[in-house]
Amino acid sequence: MLITDDFLPVPVPESLSATYLVPMTGLPKVSAKTAVQRLSGRLAEPVHGLARQMLDSPLMSVDTRSIDEFPALPPDLLTAFGATEAQLARLAAASHLVVVQAEYRPGWPPAHEWAARAVAAAVAESVDGDVVDVFGLQFLDPASALRSLPDAQGRIRLVDWVLVPYSSDAEGLWFTTKGLRRFGLLELQTQGVPDHLTRAWGAVMTGAARRLLRDWTDGLAGEEVPAFVQLPVLATVTGHDIAVAYGNPEQHGATAPVLLRLELDPATDPDADSFLSLRPPAGHPGPDGRYYAAACATLFAGIQPDVRYARPGDAMSKAIATARAGLGDIRARFLAGQLPPETQLVVKYGLPGDDGPEFVWAGVTSWDAPERIEAASASDADSDPTVRIGSPVVVEAADVVDWAVLDGTGVIEGGWTQAVLDAGERPGPPV
Known part of the structure; x- marks a missing residue:
């Protein structure tokens, strides 16, 4: 192995394992194989086939145990990682656990994780129950667990796993x-x-x-x-x-x-x-x-998230008016593909909050109807827990107070309200 100042050697474990639990009252209604077969057509075939193959191999085990045979799961940590009172109540009332375990070599794809989560989700769905990811100490409802698995192209959202x-x-x-x-x-x-x-x-x-x-x-x-x-x-x-x-x-x-x-x-x-x-x-x-x-x-290209202002002054009012006056033109250029190469169009809009409106930015993904903009949030919002970095949002054009075109250096066009907030400058005419 070559060791240099440019690289850091990181040890590789010999094998990896995944463990998922399905709490239930009584015994399973159907077998794991039957539950997985019911996912046909709903789960991308690479993962569906992988789950079936691992079920038939010594790399995976599915056991039903009395809940007393399994170490108690810490409710405080489960709560810290998002468990609801209803989920904790179902766990407390459970008499049995279906324990899904899988092992695989390090590398890609992580077959042990994908197959074990798919099987556990299938079993949980059959009893209208929950999945517990032991590694992450997280509850997952079956639908969320299935959505986290790879699509037909093998793509996942890392935030569903890390x-x-x-x-x-x-x-x-x-x-x-x-x-x-x-x-x-x-x-x-x-x-x-x-x-x-x-x-x-x-x-x-x-x-x-x-x-x-x-x-x-x-x-x-x-x-x-x-x-x-x-x-x-x-x-x-x-x-x-x-x-x-x-x-x-x-x-x-x-x-x-x-x-x-x-x-x-x-x-x-x-x-x-x-x-x-x-x-x-x-x-x-x-x-x-x-x-x-x-x-x-x-x-984040100089676009500051979570900017609030309750009483816009004269400069801010002019900035908002300037931005709104240019919405039609920037939409037309966006739809025609006339924005500079390697740039991104973002819009700023208001969310209602207890202390006044919260203004956040979002990257435009489509703008077919003039009055509605489909986008991906550029920040987490304090006032709305569903608005998270990268989450899809639908913005009413009437709620837009600013827009900007970004490249690798920051704002190259627009951003009038941001200029007022950052530097106290009055906005100039549209570029």
């Missing part, structure tokens, strides 16, 4: 990933992230996970599983990585790449996890938090 929890300490926020070990890769962490970057850095971590997972699986593509995969010490993350990880590959995220240095942080406790730490490149002046803020500004 979580990004965080906690606070004296140095700032500590972010980790929870899910990369499904694929054999060490989890990522970043420490000392400024508090105001909570949402943005979570998206950056997800994009970094996507990029490194691709490098990881490329290193496992051979017939033999290597002992180590060499990952680049300087990892690049782009807006496109973030968009793909959130399931919006059409949002190319035309941003300059951000460099993050990869460091191996081995655990000193044999029962604890080792991490791959994301740090600023060597030689970066100033505190790490300053670099993280600059990285977010680059990846």
